[in-house]
Amino acid sequence: MVGVQRVMTVRSPAETVFRYLSDHGNSEIWDPTVRSSTRSDGGGPIVVGAAWRTVAVWGGRESELDHTLRELTAGRVVFVAENPAVSATEEIVVEPVEGGGSVVSFHARVRLKGLLKLAAPFLRREFERHGDELERTLPPVLERLQGSAPAPPP
Structure with a gap:
């Protein structure tokens, strides 16, 4: 299993x-590996069971994953993703900061399947690089959020 964890502070509520x-469709704006993420369950409210079809690029290779919102509690959302090669979990925790703002904790864990398991030790660096990119791309997007309006594309 490989993964990445980052904690960021932003001024947005x-x-x-x-x-x-909580809307995985927005990940195409802030996650540098996501090319697209569209609802695959017909749309509707963002609730446990909501699903997205995500196209991601890792190591120059494009792959599709089915993301499902597994847990949605106060300040915590968990997505699971599957395809024939990987099983992934993304946990995002958002906590208020006294005086305004938020602390965002992002933790992704990926379990490689089949022969890909052998590559796990070599992918750790790639995941750390992804975490570093995420720290650069996510905070500016979140800083632009105002009330309930979505952030504009970068």
């Missing part, structure tokens, strides 16, 4: 940040 990050 926790409730607004959490609502935005």
Whole structure:
């Protein structure tokens, strides 16, 4: 298993940040590996069971994953993703900061399947690089959130 974890602080209100990050469709704006993420369950409210079809690029290779919102509690959202090669979990926790703002914790874990398991030790660096990119791309997007309005594309 490989993974990445990052913690970031932004000035936007926790409730607004959490609502935005709970919609996996927005990941195509802030996650540098996601090319597209579209609802695959017919749309509707963002609730446990909501699903997205995501196209991601890792190591120059494009792959599709089916993301499902597995847990949605106050300040915490968990997505699971599957395809024939990987099983992934993304946990996002948003906490308010006294005086305004938010602390965002992002933790992704990926379990490689089949022969890909052998590559796990070599992918750790790639995941750390992804975490570093995420720290550069996510905070500016969240800083632009105002109330319930979505962030504009970068």
